[in-house]
Amino acid sequence: MKFIKSLAVASAMCALSLAGTSIASANSYERIIESGKIRISTDLAIPPSGMLDAELKPIGSDVETAKLLAEDWGLELEFIETTGATRIPNLQTDKADIVISTLSVTPQRAEVIDFSKPYAGLQSVIGAPAAAQIAGWDDIRGKTVTVTRGTTQDTELTAMAAERGFNIARYDDDATMVTAAVTGQAEMVATSATIVQQIGERNKDLAYEPKFTIRVFDLAIGVRKGEPELLEKLNEWVSANLKNGKLNDIYQKYHGTPLPAEILQ
Structure with missing residues (x-):
């Protein structure tokens, strides 16, 4: 009897909790x-x-x-x-x-x-210095792609890195990722085409450019x-x-x- 009563109380509390959550969300x-x-x-x-x-x-x-x-x-x-x-x-x-x-x-x-x-929309690309001979996935095998942690590029490339044979370097935000590319610390990056263009403008010698498109995403x-x-x-x-x-x-x-x-x- 005590078990049944306790179960009933617990069930009621759970129901109230769920109802409260639902009401809060709905409002x-x-x-x-x-x-x-x-x-x-x-x-x-x-x-x-x-x-x-x-x-x-x-x-x-x-x-x-x-x-x-x-x-x-x-x-x-x-x-x-x-x-x-x-x-x-x-x-x-x-x-x-x-x-x-x-x-x-x-x-x-x-x-x-x-x-x-x-x-809005986002063109996700692999970007690298103009001199880099990169035209597709086969060209980055054995190389390291730099991404910003928690981004779509991070998620998508992590899922395919082992199969396609490349490594991933992660930075906590876009600012540090861009700095790594501008200063030559990054071999290549996976980010938006707009950011790749900005990297190229900040270091004319490296002249970063989009090499190939990963995907176009809806924002x-x-x-x-x-x-x-x-x-x-x-x-x-x-x-x-x-x-x-x-x-x-x-x-x-x-x-x-x-x-x-x-x-x-």
């Missing part, structure tokens, strides 16, 4: 609106998506996207600084309400967070699981600002090219 959008502030996790060390200007103010395509969202929703914006590796943990630990930080949509990430519809806003209203509102916002051209203008301003046609459809 996240309302909570954000009522608080008058939205906390957005953005990497400010990954130009041109996120960076600091001469006055140490955040700028970049993701920064302007976050500002546009906050403005449209009539909210104060609080940036939660992050690195590639801490973007999803910031959501899971409730340090941030959403993530706008070159977060590409992958099946692995979709298991732990939800994604809005894509607001979306990251949301905690179980927040349907917030996700729906974000999807509506993305659709509206793709249609009115504002998101394309932001991307073109910082990346020098329009959004991929697939994103604009």
Whole structure:
């Protein structure tokens, strides 16, 4: 009898706990609106998506996207600084309400967070000095590819490194990864085409350039699981600002090219 009673109490407590979690998640959008502030996790060390200007103010395509969202929703914006590796943990630990930080949509990430519809695109490439004879995967066998920890490139290349016979060197953020490439410490990098271009501009002798494309990824806003209203509102916002051209203008301003046609459809 005591066992049955204890089991009943435990079951009731579990049900209440789950109900509370569900209610809290379902009301996240309302909570954000009522608080008058939205906390957005953005990497400010990954130009041109996120960076600091001469006055140490955040700028970049993701920064302007976050500002546009906050403005449209009539909210104060609080940036939660992050690195590639801490973007999803910031959501899971409730340090941030959403993530706008070159977060590409992958099946692995979709298991732990939800994604809005894509607001931008990312061309992921292998980049190396112009003199390097690299045209495909066979050419990097036995070599070391440098990545930023926790990024899509890290995840994807780690899964294929043993089979394709290359090694991986990891840095904790894009700034240190870029420095390694600019100073010649990195043999090659796996990152966005935009960052490879920036590396080339910072060291004209090495003249880093994209060698071949790994994949083109959709970039979306990251949301905690179980927040349907917030996700729906974000999807509506993305659709509206793709249609009115504002998101394309932001991307073109910082990346020098329009959004991929697939994103604009």
